[in-house]
Amino acid sequence: MKPAFAAFAAAICLLAGASFAPASAAAADAASARDTLRENNCFRCHAFKKEKDGPTWYKVAEKYRGRADAEERLVRHLSGKGVALFADGHEEKHRAIKPGWWNGENEIRNLVQWILSL
Numbered sequence: 001m002k003p004a005f006a007a008f009a010a011a012i013c014l015l016a017g018a019s020f021a022p023a024s025a026a027a028a029d030a031a032s033a034r035d036t037l038r039e040n041n042c043f044r045c046h047a048f049k050k051e052k053d054g055p056t057w058y059k060v061a062e063k064y065r066g067r068a069d070a071e072e073r074l075v076r077h078l079s080g081k082g083v084a085l086f087a088d089g090h091e092e093k094h095r096a097i098k099p100g101w102w103n104g105e106n107e108i109r110n111l112v113q114w115i116l117s118l
Ligand code: HEC
Pocket: 037, 040, 041, 042, 043, 044, 045, 046, 053, 054, 055, 060, 063, 074, 077, 078, 083, 084, 085, 086, 087, 094, 095, 096, 097, 115
């Protein structure tokens, strides 16, 4: 009885682990990424088509395409260590992502992977 339960519990853990894995490995979760953008007001300065104060999401993806350090740089940028340079030349601390309910670093990483996949 007990070993069987342990095996069952281990299987559940494996399944649970597997279902969270995509955020760090393969495809980013687009719906969550958009939630993150909305909840953090990122669309105020960034859009898909229109240039606002910040570059469009496609431009960001373009800029970093093929760069091995892209993900790490953008995670750092959005973790409170980024600087935003505006068209008029002034600089501000770039907005950092406030961790949501489903985790801090993974939420940022999911968003970054999604932007880079555009
Ligand atoms: C007040 C306006 C403003 C807001 C709000 C804002 N950004 Fe930005 N963002 C900028 C500007 C300006 C730049 C350009 C920085 C540069 O080129 O130095 C930028 C650059 C970026 C870049 C590219 C960085 C790079 O290294 O090229 C990313 C990614 C980004 N923002 C994501 C976000 C996300 C995600 C949010 C929401 C948490 C957000 N931004 C909110 C103004 C903003």
